[in-house]
Amino acid sequence: MLNGLWLGFFIVAAVSALVQWLVGGNAGIFAAMVESIFAMAKLSVEVMVLLFGTLTLWLGFLRIAEQAGIVDWLAKALGPLFLRLMPEVPAGHPAIGLITLNFAANGLGLDNAATPIGLKAMRALQDLNPSATIASNAQILFLVLNASSLTLLPVTIFMYRAQQGAPDPTLVFLPILIATSGSTLMGLLSVAFMQRLRLWDPVVLAYLIPGALALGGFMALLATLSATALASLSSILGNLTLFGLIILFLVIGALRKVKVYETFIEGAKEGFDVAKNLLPYLVAMLCAVGVLRASGALDFGLDGIRHLVQWAGWDTRFVDALPTAMVKPFSGSAARAMLIETMKTSGVDSFPALVAATIQGSTETTFYVLAVYFGAVGIQRARHAVGCALLAELAGVLSAIGVCYWFFG
DSSP states (O other): OHHHHHHHHHHHHHHHHHHHHHTTOOTTHHHHHHHHHHHHHHHHHHHHHHHHHHHHHHHHHHHHHHHTTHHHHHHHHHHHHHHHHSTTSOTTOHHHHHHHHHHHHHHTTOHHHHHHHHHHHHHHHHTTOSOSSBOOHHHHHHHHHHHTTOOSSOHHHHHHHHHTTOSOGGGGHHHHHHHHHHHHHHHHHHHHHHHTOOTTSHHHHHHHHHHHHHHHHHHHHHHTSOHHHHHHHHHHHHHHHHHHHHHHHHHHHHHTTOOHHHHHHHHHHHHHHHHHTTHHHHHHHHHHHHHHHHTTHHHHHHHHHHHHHHHTTOOOGGGGGHHHHHHTTTOHHHHHHHHHHHHHHHOTTSHHHHHHHHHHHHOOOHHHHIIIIIHTTTOOBOTTHHHHHHHHHHHHHHHHHHHHHHHHO
8 A cells, every 4th residue: 555655656757757857848847846855854753853752752751651550550540440431341351451551652642652552552452353264343433543643742743843843842732632632532432332331320420520620621712712822821731730740740750669770761661672663664654755745746747636625615724734644544654744744845834734733633543553553463354443433534634634724723
C-alpha cells in the first residue's frame, strides 16, 4: 500500500512536470523539483533531531508511570468498563494492562511508541480468539478505538509546530481534544451498534455519562468565549497539562520508591531506538511530497476542490489542509510530511496549517493500523472493523475542520 502511494507521488509529479514543460513552456520545473528533493531531505533531518528528543523524553516519563504502578491502577480502574465492552476478555487478563498502556501512549500523542505496545495487546487478545484468521469482537473494538486516535496530549504535534517556529506550539491543544473526542465517540458507537454492546449498562453509563457531561459542560463554557480567549485558554491548558503530567509521574514514582532517574534513562533508550528507525521513512515521504508540490500537481488538485467548495458557497480556507486528511488513512509518514509542508508553505499559524495540525492529531492511519495490527496475528477477515474505523476517521476530519472555524475562524 505504501509502496504504491509513494511511487504514485513521483509518477503524478513527473506527468505534471511534463505537461507544464511541453504545454506551458515551463522549462524550469525540473530544476524546481530537484531543488525541492534536496530541501526536503534537509528538512527531514531538522525535524528528526527534535523528534529524537520528544520520543526519548516521553517514553522515559511513560516508563516511570509504568514502574510507579499508574498504568496498573488505570487497568484496574477501567477493568469493569472493559469487562462490559470486551466480555470475552477475562478480568485481570494481561491484555487489559497492555490495552491501557497503549491508550496511554496514544493519549500522549506518541503514535510510534504506542504501536509496539498495541501489537503486544493484539497478540494477547489473539490468545483468547477461537479463530486463527477471523477478528474477534474484542480485537475489532481495540483496533477501532486505536484508529479513532484518542489523543489527550498531542506532544508530537506540538513538536512539529515548535520545529517550524510556532510562537505557541500548544495553540491547537483544545481543538485536537474536542475533535479526537468526536472521532472516538463515533468509533465506539459504530462498534457498539455492530456488536450489540449494551452501552446503557449501568456500569458502562457510570463511566460514559460523567465523561460526556464533563465534556459537554466544558464545551458550553468554551462557547461563551471569544476566539482570542479560546486560543489563550488552549495555550494555558496545553502547557499546564503537559508540565502537570511530568510532575505527577515524578512525584508518584518517588513516593513509590521508584528510582526515577534510572527508570527514565531505561525508557529513554527505548525512545531513541524507536526514533532512529523513522528517519528513512520521513526522508522518503517528505521528498515525495516536496516533488508533488514543486511539480504543481498538488496545487492543481486543490484548485479543483477549491472551485467545487466555492460553487457550494462555502469558505475555502480549509482546502489547503485537505492533503493531510486525504493521505492520513494510508500513511502516517505521508500525512506528517503533508502537515510539515503545509506549515512551511502557508505559515505555521495560518488557518490551513492549524486545520492540518488538528486533523493530524485527531485522526489515525486507518489502513496502516489494520494491516499492521491484524497482520501481526494473522487475521485475514476484519469483519466490520474497516467500516467502523473509516467512519471514525471521517468524524475526526469533519470535527477538526468545524472546531478550527470555531476557534480560529
